[in-house]
Amino acid sequence: MDAGSQHVLQYLTEVEEAAEDVLTTKQQIVDLDMKRNRNREALSALKHEMSDSEKVKVCFGNMFIKFPTSKTREMIQKDLEQLDKEISDLRRGLKAKVNRLNEMQGKPELTGYNLSPLSADEIRAINSLLTR
Amino acid sequence: MAATKVPEVRDITRIERIGAHSHIRGLGLDDALEPRQVSQGMVGQLASRRAAGVILEMIKDGHIAGRAVLIAGQPGTGKTAIAMGIAQSLGPDTPFTALAGSEIFSLEMSKTEALSQAFRKAIGVTIKEETEIIEGEVVEIQIDRPATGTGAKVGKLTLKTTEMETIYDLGNKMIDSLSKEKVQAGDVITIDKATGKITKLGRSFTRARDYDAMGAQTKFVQCPEGELQKRKEVVHTVSLHEIDVINSRTQGFLALFSGDTGEIKSEVREQINAKVCEWREEGKAEIIPGVLFIDEVHMLDMECFSFLNRALESDLSPVLIMATNRGITRIRGTNYQSPHGIPIDLLDRLLIIATSPYTEKETRQILKIRCEEEDVELSEEAHTVLTRIGMETSLRYAIQLISTAGLVCRKRKGTEVQVEDIKRVYSLFLDEARSSQYMKEYQDSFLFNETQTASMDTS
Numbered sequence: 001m002d003a004g005s006q007h008v009l010q011y012l013t014e015v016e017e018a019a020e021d022v023l024t025t026k027q028q029i030v031d032l033d034m035k036r037n038r039n040r041e042a043l044s045a046l047k048h049e050m051s052d053s054e055k056v057k058v059c060f061g062n063m064f065i066k067f068p069t070s071k072t073r074e075m076i077q078k079d080l081e082q083l084d085k086e087i088s089d090l091r092r093g094l095k096a097k098v099n100r101l102n103e104m105q106g107k108p109e110l111t112g113y114n115l116s117p118l119s120a121d122e123i124r125a126i127n128s129l130l131t132r
Numbered sequence: 133m134a135a136t137k138v139p140e141v142r143d144i145t146r147i148e149r150i151g152a153h154s155h156i157r158g159l160g161l162d163d164a165l166e167p168r169q170v171s172q173g174m175v176g177q178l179a180s181r182r183a184a185g186v187i188l189e190m191i192k193d194g195h196i197a198g199r200a201v202l203i204a205g206q207p208g209t210g211k212t213a214i215a216m217g218i219a220q221s222l223g224p225d226t227p228f229t230a231l232a233g234s235e236i237f238s239l240e241m242s243k244t245e246a247l248s249q250a251f252r253k254a255i256g257v258t259i260k261e262e263t264e265i266i267e268g269e270v271v272e273i274q275i276d277r278p279a280t281g282t283g284a285k286v287g288k289l290t291l292k293t294t295e296m297e298t299i300y301d302l303g304n305k306m307i308d309s310l311s312k313e314k315v316q317a318g319d320v321i322t323i324d325k326a327t328g329k330i331t332k333l334g335r336s337f338t339r340a341r342d343y344d345a346m347g348a349q350t351k352f353v354q355c356p357e358g359e360l361q362k363r364k365e366v367v368h369t370v371s372l373h374e375i376d377v378i379n380s381r382t383q384g385f386l387a388l389f390s391g392d393t394g395e396i397k398s399e400v401r402e403q404i405n406a407k408v409c410e411w412r413e414e415g416k417a418e419i420i421p422g423v424l425f426i427d428e429v430h431m432l433d434m435e436c437f438s439f440l441n442r443a444l445e446s447d448l449s450p451v452l453i454m455a456t457n458r459g460i461t462r463i464r465g466t467n468y469q470s471p472h473g474i475p476i477d478l479l480d481r482l483l484i485i486a487t488s489p490y491t492e493k494e495t496r497q498i499l500k501i502r503c504e505e506e507d508v509e510l511s512e513e514a515h516t517v518l519t520r521i522g523m524e525t526s527l528r529y530a531i532q533l534i535s536t537a538g539l540v541c542r543k544r545k546g547t548e549v550q551v552e553d554i555k556r557v558y559s560l561f562l563d564e565a566r567s568s569q570y571m572k573e574y575q576d577s578f579l580f581n582e583t584q585t586a587s588m589d590t591s
Contacts, residue, residue, distance in 0.1 A: 026358065030295050033359030037298035044301045091363060110367075116415045117262035117365070120326065126259075126370065126378060 011104075018101040025094045029087055036083045039076050046073055152212075152531070155505040159217040161185040173501055174217055176494035177210050183485045184214050188221055191423060191451050198421075198449035200440075202429070202479070204456055204472055205487030208527040211455040214487070215425045218453065227371055227422030227450075229254040233431030244439045245395045251443055252373040252401070254450035256420035257408055261366045264325040266300075268293050269336045269355045270317050275307055291321075293356045306330075318342060320353050325361070369420070372448065375404050405448060421450045429454035430473035433465035437475050444481065454482075495522045495530070502531050508538035509548045517554050525563040533557050 001009070050056060050069055057064040058072055067075075095113065102109060159181050160171030167174075167181040174181060180203070187201055203211045219228040229250055236246040268291030275287035287302035289310070302310070306328065313330050315321055318339030322331045334351035335342075380396045411417035426432070432440075443449060454474075461473040470476060490498065496519040503510050510518070514537070522530030536557045541549045562570065571578070 030359045033361055034296045034298075037296065037360060041299055048301070113367075114415075115258065115260040115367070115418060117260045118411070118416055122416075123261050126375060 015101070015104050018097065018104055022094065022097050022101055025090055025097060029090050029094070032083055032087050032090070036080060036087070039080050039083070043073065043076055043080075046076075153216045155501050156213050156216040156220060158221040159185055159188060159214070165189065170497055170501075172217070172220075173505075174210075174213065175497045175501065176490055177214065177487055180205075180210075180214060180485045180487045181217070183483075184218055187451075187483065187485075188218055191218075191222065191226070191421075198444050198446070198451075200444055200452040200454065200478075200482045202454050202456065202472065202474070202482040202484045203487065204484055206489055207457045209487040209489055211457065211487055212427060214485070215427070215453055215455060218423065219425070222423065225256075225369065226420060227254050227256040227369075228425065229422065229450075230425040230427065233426055233428040236432070236436065241395055243433075243436055247436060247439055248401070248443065249373055249376075249396070250424055250426075251450060252376060252448075253371050254422040254424040255372045255448055256369045256422055257372060257375070257411075258367060258369050258418040258420060259411070259416065261368065263364050263366075264361065265364050266291065266323040266325060266361050267333075267356045268321070268360050270315060270319045270321060271297065272317055273310065273315065275302070275311075291360060293358060293360055295358060296360060298360060320356065371422075372404065372408065375408070376401060379404060408448075419448065421448075423453055424450045425453045425455070427455050428457075430456045430458045430461065431464065434463055434475070435465065437463070437478050441478055441481070490527060492519060492523050495519050495527060498527065499530060499534065502534055506535050506538065508534050508541075510534075511548045511550050513551050514549050514554050517551050521554070521558065521563075525565060529563045532561070536561065 046056070046069060052069050054069055055066045056069055056072055058067045058075075099109065099113070155173040158172035158174070160168050160174035161181065162168060165182065165185040167178045167185065169176070169178070184203075203214055205211050215230070219230070222228055231250050236243050236250075238246060241249075271290040271292050273287065273289050275285060277285050284304050285307050287307050289300045289302050289306075291298060291300065309328065309330050313321075313332055315330065315332060318336050320333045320336050322333060323329070324331075334353040336355050337352050338355065340352055376396050380400050408417060408419065412419055440452070444452060456472045456474070458473045460469055460471050462468065463470050463473055463475055468475075471479060474482075496515065499515065499518055499522060500510075503515075518530050518533060518537075521533065533554065537549045537553045540553045540556050541547075544553075546553070
């Protein structure tokens with residue numbers, strides 16, 4: 001293979017890698033969100049269908065362990081917070097990755113992509129402009 | 133009767149009207165900013181197009197905010213065309229405001245107010261809105277009403293995307309807004325997490341066969357992909373003027389729609405400027421200096437020019453492009469003569485682009501482009517005759533003749549405009565030179581004849 005095609009091949013590999021990176025991050029967000037929703041369902045089930053004195057069976061890996069309800073609820077709550085944080089971290093990282101991919105493909109940077117959002121008050125103030 | 137009339141089939145898509153510069157799609161430059169002889173509707177004027185291209189690149193990079201450009205040249209040499217070309221190549225993201233010099237003279241608004249509104253219309257502010265939403269297809273809604281009829285309702289809502297499915301517990305409020313929106317299984321909805329507002333996006337394609345008869349307003353959408361709880365970011369571009377109008381107290385935000393915005397207090401403008409600058413520093417807004425195009429700029433008077441001088445120095449200022457066809461003439465509102473009818477101190481701040489008259493070849497090319505734009509077929513000889521007319525009278529007159537000759541040609545059921553058609557419309561419609569000639573010959577028979585009284589006074 002001559003130098004030209006070698007170069008093209010290397011470039012294409014880099015682009016593919018960047019694209020793959022974006023896709024994996026997206027999939028990761030989906031997976032984490034799925035987990036988050038399941039945790040949320042579990043929490044509401046604990047709230048509505050269980051009394052506090054009862055013990056619940058919690059699945060750890062391939063084993064069920066009986067656990068006090070309040071303790072379980074605490075555990076899930078902590079897990080939820082962790083998930084929220086992880087998802088927002090991933091989202092932040094995703095932006096940089098998409099930007100890098102765009103740059104590699106020679107596409108223009110999206111306008112306003114890196115702005116920080118207006119607060120709810122400010123949005124409400126100019127809402128009549130935005131809903132057009 | 134042997135021949136039966138075939139009803140004419142009219143193409144209803146072509147109702148768009150054709151403007152004088154509708155054929156302009158850009159400046160016709162290649163990537164190295166070199167002008168092509170014929171491209172994007174532009175013909176000739178290579179030097180001025182190249183200059184405009186350089187300015188265009190600087191505008192795109194945001195380098196020359198607060199600068200001004202003057203396009204000067206004889207009538208019919210493509211000044212407005214170049215400005216249109218700049219507007220077209222800037223794209224929809226950069227604000228472009230066009231106005232004619234005489235538009236600012238109005239009884240309801242002072243001249244400077246009209247100018248500052250135009251200035252602020254040409255500055256865009258990009259802002260971002262971010263919301264957490266839950267987006268999914270409704271699989272099932274289950275609502276339990278208490279047997280007594282009163283009391284809290286409880287329910288469950290099952291939502292899914294292509295990747296996952298989950299159940300939400302519903303409170304009283306959510307149940308109410310769901311039933312108000314008439315949400316049922318198969319709808320694709322979004323729920324704003326912060327406000328709990330429910331929006332119906334449409335029905336899922338997989339449920340398209342649920343009913344035989346459906347209203348015209350039923351919209352089918354794909355089942356959403358990815359995660360259920362999404363973050364939605366919307367980027368808006370608004371102009372400074374629009375923000376002004378909303379915040380102008382006496383008017384309220386309705387003023388934007390009635391069109392009559394009246395005068396806006398300078399305090400309001402200052403507040404907005406301060407707020408926007410604050411947003412920019414916090415990384416919440418980007419300011420896009422757009423382009424303000426003032427055609428026939430010699431119609432402005434001395435006050436306006438000194439206002440322009442001042443306005444260009446403000447830190448929120450767009451790129452000002454002006455066009456004029458005047459030579460050395462009186463500045464409006466004064467007795468002083470000045471080039472282009474613009475005061476010297478303002479001229480000093482301008483980058484001046486000159487346009488030159490078109491050559492015969494270029495005129496021919498432009499007429500061809502216009503024929504295509506107006507959907508008129510021209511025979512080779514007719515084209516030559518028309519070019520001749522364009523050279524001897526004016527390009528605008530020749531362009532006018534295209535559509536009129538097209539009509540004459542259609543009247544005689546021809547498909548291609550011939551020399552006779554051109555001759556006919558040439559005899560029907562006078563050009564400027566012939567019209568003045570006619571005036572001179574028959575001035576005695578017109579009313580209020582001034583040349584005659586003048587000659588009587590002198591005698």
